[in-house]
Amino acid sequence: MTRRVALLAHEGVPDRAKTAVGVLRYTDDEVVAVLDREIAEADPGARVADYIDGVPDAPIVGRAADAPAFDALVIGVAPIGGGFDESWRSDVRHALESGADVVAGLHYFLSEDEEFASLAAEHGGELWDVRRPPADLTVADGVARDLDAEIVLTVGTDCSTGKMTTTRELYEAAVERGVDAAFVPTGQTGIIIEDWGIPIDRTVSDFTAGAVERMCRERADHDYLFVEGQGSIVHPAYSAVTTGILHGAMPDSLVLCHEAGREAIHGYESFAIPDPGEVASLYESLAKPVAPTEVVAGALNTKALSERDAEDALARYRSQVGVPVADPIRDGAEPLLEAVL
Amino acid sequence: MTRRVALLAHEGVPDRAKTAVGVLRYTDDEVVAVLDREIAEADPGARVADYIDGVPDAPIVGRAADAPAFDALVIGVAPIGGGFDESWRSDVRHALESGADVVAGLHYFLSEDEEFASLAAEHGGELWDVRRPPADLTVADGVARDLDAEIVLTVGTDCSTGKMTTTRELYEAAVERGVDAAFVPTGQTGIIIEDWGIPIDRTVSDFTAGAVERMCRERADHDYLFVEGQGSIVHPAYSAVTTGILHGAMPDSLVLCHEAGREAIHGYESFAIPDPGEVASLYESLAKPVAPTEVVAGALNTKALSERDAEDALARYRSQVGVPVADPIRDGAEPLLEAVL
Numbered sequence: 001m002t003r004r005v006a007l008l009a010h011e012g013v014p015d016r017a018k019t020a021v022g023v024l025r026y027t028d029d030e031v032v033a034v035l036d037r038e039i040a041e042a043d044p045g046a047r048v049a050d051y052i053d054g055v056p057d058a059p060i061v062g063r064a065a066d067a068p069a070f071d072a073l074v075i076g077v078a079p080i081g082g083g084f085d086e087s088w089r090s091d092v093r094h095a096l097e098s099g100a101d102v103v104a105g106l107h108y109f110l111s112e113d114e115e116f117a118s119l120a121a122e123h124g125g126e127l128w129d130v131r132r133p134p135a136d137l138t139v140a141d142g143v144a145r146d147l148d149a150e151i152v153l154t155v156g157t158d159c160s161t162g163k164m165t166t167t168r169e170l171y172e173a174a175v176e177r178g179v180d181a182a183f184v185p186t187g188q189t190g191i192i193i194e195d196w197g198i199p200i201d202r203t204v205s206d207f208t209a210g211a212v213e214r215m216c217r218e219r220a221d222h223d224y225l226f227v228e229g230q231g232s233i234v235h236p237a238y239s240a241v242t243t244g245i246l247h248g249a250m251p252d253s254l255v256l257c258h259e260a261g262r263e264a265i266h267g268y269e270s271f272a273i274p275d276p277g278e279v280a281s282l283y284e285s286l287a288k289p290v291a292p293t294e295v296v297a298g299a300l301n302t303k304a305l306s307e308r309d310a311e312d313a314l315a316r317y318r319s320q321v322g323v324p325v326a327d328p329i330r331d332g333a334e335p336l337l338e339a340v341l
Numbered sequence: 342m343t344r345r346v347a348l349l350a351h352e353g354v355p356d357r358a359k360t361a362v363g364v365l366r367y368t369d370d371e372v373v374a375v376l377d378r379e380i381a382e383a384d385p386g387a388r389v390a391d392y393i394d395g396v397p398d399a400p401i402v403g404r405a406a407d408a409p410a411f412d413a414l415v416i417g418v419a420p421i422g423g424g425f426d427e428s429w430r431s432d433v434r435h436a437l438e439s440g441a442d443v444v445a446g447l448h449y450f451l452s453e454d455e456e457f458a459s460l461a462a463e464h465g466g467e468l469w470d471v472r473r474p475p476a477d478l479t480v481a482d483g484v485a486r487d488l489d490a491e492i493v494l495t496v497g498t499d500c501s502t503g504k505m506t507t508t509r510e511l512y513e514a515a516v517e518r519g520v521d522a523a524f525v526p527t528g529q530t531g532i533i534i535e536d537w538g539i540p541i542d543r544t545v546s547d548f549t550a551g552a553v554e555r556m557c558r559e560r561a562d563h564d565y566l567f568v569e570g571q572g573s574i575v576h577p578a579y580s581a582v583t584t585g586i587l588h589g590a591m592p593d594s595l596v597l598c599h600e601a602g603r604e605a606i607h608g609y610e611s612f613a614i615p616d617p618g619e620v621a622s623l624y625e626s627l628a629k630p631v632a633p634t635e636v637v638a639g640a641l642n643t644k645a646l647s648e649r650d651a652e653d654a655l656a657r658y659r660s661q662v663g664v665p666v667a668d669p670i671r672d673g674a675e676p677l678l679e680a681v682l
Contacts, residue, residue, distance in 0.1 A: 081479070138422070142577035142609045201547040208546045208581035234630035236483035239588045240549035243574070244581030268483045274630050285626055289575035289615050 003029040006070040006100075008091055011038045012077040013060065014051040018160065019105060020076025022189035024048065024055040026168050031058045033067035034076075035091060040066075054329065064091035074192060075104040080267075082107030082131070092116060099123045105130040105188025105199070130188045131199040133211065140209035144250035145291040147220040149182075152340050153251035154229040154299070155283050157273050158265050159238060161257040162328070163229045164190050166299040169333035170255070170340065171226040179341070182219040184227040186212065186245060200230055201241050208244025216249055224341075227251065233286060234279055236268050243286065250291035253340055256280050256321060259301040260313035277320040297339035298325035344370040347411040347441075349432055352379045353418040354401065355392040359501065360446060361417025363530035365389065365396040367509050372399045374408035375417075376432060381407075395670065405432035415533060416445040421608075423448030423472070433457060440464045446471040446529025446540070471529045472540040474552065481550035485591035486632040488561040490523075493681050494592035495570040495640070498620050499606050500579060502598040503669070504570045505531050507640040510674035511596070511681065512567040520682070523560040525568040527553065527586060541571055542582045549585025557590055565682075568592065574627060575620055577609050584627065591632035594681055597621050597662060600642040601654035618661040638680035639666035 007024065009017035013036045024031055031048075039046050040062030049057040061067050073095035079085060084106055092110070095102050096119035102110060104127075110116045111127040120127050144151065152170065154163040164187060174181040183190070185197035198211045212227070219225050227249045231238030258276050265271040273279070280295040287293045298321040302310035310330060318325045326335040348365065350358035354377045365372055372389075380387050381403030390398040402408050414436035420426060425447055433451070436443050437460035443451060445468075451457045452468040461468050485492065493511065495504040505528060515522040524531070526538035539552045553568070560566050568590045572579030599617050606612040614620070621636040628634045639662040643651035651671060659666045667676040 140578040142612060201545075203546050204542075205544050205546045205549045205582050205585065206542040206579065209578050233584070233627065236588050236591075236631045237481040237550050238547065239631070240581045240585030241546050243584040244546065247577050247580045250577075271483060271631065279630075282626060282630070285623060286574065289620075289623070290577045290580070290612065 003072055004032045004068070004070040005029045006033045006035060006064060006067045006073045006095070007031055007076040008035045008073060008088060009076040010036055010088065012036060013039055017077045019074075019078055019189040019192065021052060021055065022164055023074060023076060023192055024052065025165070026193045031056060032070050033059050033061050035062070035064060035067065036060050037062040064094040070095070070100055072101040072103055075102070075106060078105060078188065084108040084110070084113070093119065096120050096123055096125050099125055101126040101128060103128045103130060103192055105192065107131060107202070130191045131202045133198055133203045137198075137203055137207040137214070138210050139206055140213045140248050144213045144216045144248060147216060149216070149220050149222055149225045151216060151225045151227060151249055151251040152253050152255065153227045153245065153249050154255045154257055155242070155246065156229060156232045156257045157276055157279050158232050158235060158259070158262060160266055161259045161262070162299055162301040163257045166255060166257050166328050166333070166336070167226045167228040168193070169328040170337055173333040173337045174224055174226070174341070177337070180223040182222040182225050184215050184219060184225050186228045186230050190228045200245060201238070205240060208241060209248030212245050212248030232279070233282060234274060235265055236271055246283065246287055247290045251293050253296040254283055254293055255297045255299055255336060255340065256283070256295045257299045257301070258317060260305055260310070260317070275320055276317060277322065280321050295321060295323060297323050297336040299336060300325055300327050302327045302330055344413055345373045345409070345411045346370045347374045347376060347405060347408045347414045347436070348372055348417040349376045349405075349414060349429060350417040351377055351429065353377060354380055358418045360419055360530040360533065362393060362396065363505055364415060364417060364533055365393065366506070367534045372397060373411050374400050374402050376403070376405060376408065377401050378403040405435040411436070411441055413442040413444055416443070416447060419446060419529065425449040425451070425454070434460065437461050437464055437466050440466055442467040442469065444469045444471060444533055446533065448472060448543070471532045472543045474539055474544045478539070478544055478548040478555070479551050480547055481554045481589050485554045485557045485589060488557060490557070490561050490563055490566045492557060492566045492568060492590055492592040493594050493596065494568045494587065494590050495596045495598055496583070496587065496624050497570060497573045498597070498599045498614050498617055499573050499576060499603060501607055502600045502603070503640055503642040504598045507596060507598050507669050507674070507677070508567045508569040509534070510669040511678055514674040514678045515565055515567070515682070518678070520565055521563050522565040522567060523563040525556050525560055525566050527569045527571055531569045541586060542579070546581060549582060550589030553586050553589030573620070574623060575615060576606055577612055587624065587628055588631045592634050594637040595624055595634055596638045596640055596677060596681065597624070597636045598640045598642070599658060601646055601651070601658070616661055617658060618663065621662050636662060636664060638664050638677040640677060641666055641668050643668045643671055
């Protein structure tokens with residue numbers, strides 16, 4: 001049965017609601033409304049289609065109480081720091097009082113909030129904190145390279161360069177072709193879409209590689225695993241997570257994700273992003289002692305560019321990384337999949 | 342006031358009790374006994390000096406009840422997985438019943454053990470779980486490179502190659518010379534010795550770099566910070582932690598630690614350790630996009646070798662890494678410190 005979902009994305013549509021946009025694009029659920037009070041006030045009657053291309057349409061409303069009936073409220077914005085914004089409390093309260101589930105990928109766990117826990121218990125809804133890792137994680141055994149499945153990992157020059165999107169597009173294109181493939185999510189959006197997965201950035205540091213390895217083993221009966229990468233090895237804050245995924249997944253091939261025109265680490269502007277070709281080589285050098293692999297394709301996010309500029313950017317990116325490149329949203333993932341299979 | 346400490350190291354003396362040996366070597370406390378029931382049974386009246394060179398002597402006893410009066414029991418062995426061995430329970434119970442503190446660096450938290458918590462409350466002892474990180478860690482701001490202090494980080498070709506020892510020897514040699522230096526511990530042994538620090542391998546993965554950065558900032562009023570590294574970037578399970586420390590500390594220089602003759606990752610024998618010179622280059626390549634640094638010295642653990650063989654091993658290591666090298670235990674840390682200052 002298709003679940004009816006409301007997506008909370010206050011002040012987030014269209015560019016600051018990565019989770020909401022990811023869920024809109026890839027979920028099998030029916031999104032009955034997106035909550036963005038800023039848009040709902042400025043533009044009454046607004047629709048998702050007015051703000052975001054290429055996703056199923058839905059009304060944009062100001063609060064949960066204005067949405068059509070839904071089975072689950074998904075928190076679709078992730079503020080810096082991952083806290084819970086108290087101004088969202090009335091929406092979560094309304095959802096729980098109507099018996100709906102609430103799904104969140106915040107560092108703050110809703111299930112530890114007394115009011116929410118008691119409302120959920122009273123009305124029968126579930127609180128799912130996607131970012132709470134399993135309690136029984138362990139260090140890696142170092143066995144992902146021995147799995148029969150071909151493992152494809154997306155890596156990036158920075159955060160928010162399109163790794164989740166690229167991974168998902170590759171996976172869907174592979175399934176479309178009849179390939180026996182699985183998607184291995186490592187972040188909240190992917191986990192919400194897939195209804196399975198471990199939030200790698202939230203595991204105990206020692207268990208980072210082990211958590212990715214565990215997911216690969218659980219899906220090892222497929223021919224291809226498309227593993228969602230996180231962060232970047234050139235990121236001053238998140239490189240630990242990236243390295244743990246690289247060495248835990250021991251991928252057979254890498255797809256390097258970059259955003260056209262981005263020259264510095266987002267939010268850490270004094271850190272320049274090296275030439276993407278250098279970043280690709282660094283991933284290969286870091287992988288080599290543990291499990292050699294190669295960057296076989298490059299995904300470029302060109303959404304800010306005109307078609308003409310996007311073509312130029314893709315040509316430049318191709319010369320930098322020396323492998324086939326494409327914007328999987330603009331061009332589809334087929335050109336990348338060709339290089340991977 | 343000097344604290345009297347008993348060190349639990351059952352079946353660990355001399356080679357499988359890294360924490361106990363580290364505490365013996367560097368603590369300002371008085372070690373009144375080491376607990377190793379295997380040795381106590383086989384060799385009644387045994388002394389630490391019979392088994393471990395270069396540390397203060399103490400009796401080896403079979404159980405806490407046989408030790409002279411002490412103020413704290415330190416768990417000095419760290420079994421794979423970090424669990425609590427139930428056969429240690431009577432020793433911990435005895436310590437708590439006598440009003441002593443118990444200090445442990447296990448993944449299993451003694452303070453969450455009902456019996457221990459209630460005994461500690463009843464008799465006034467404290468349970469200190471060294472491996473529990475602070476609750477308020479955050480992502481890195483990316484600022485360690487801007488600190489006035491010169492930051493020296495030890496890195497390794499593998500775990501257990503002597504990073505804690507080398508860092509501590511460098512720190513002590515610097516202080517000896519009159520340098521205004523601080524030791525920044527990242528693992529349980531260093532934290533127990535220093536009575537301060539964050540267990541990096543136990544932080545949330547996203548906060549790995551941030552936790553190291555925070556410690557560097559707290560000690561930034563010193564001229565030199567000697568930061569204890571963990572794991573290795575060529576380790577299939579622990580490289581995430583290593584990378585987080587490298588990018589969080591943004592060190593001005595690196596000291597590469599290696600064990601003579603070790604050719605494969607300990608416990609992961611199918612993973613060969615590359616030539617140490619290649620590992621050094623990989624650390625520099627990985628550091629470069631975030632904060633460029635260089636391997637300026639190499640520490641070689643030669644404890645398994647004769648003096649003659651150690652000299653040969655040091656010569657070989659020097660040719661591999663191309664910088665001054667020494668075994669800080671055999672030769673003292675001065676040759677390494679010369680290269681660092």
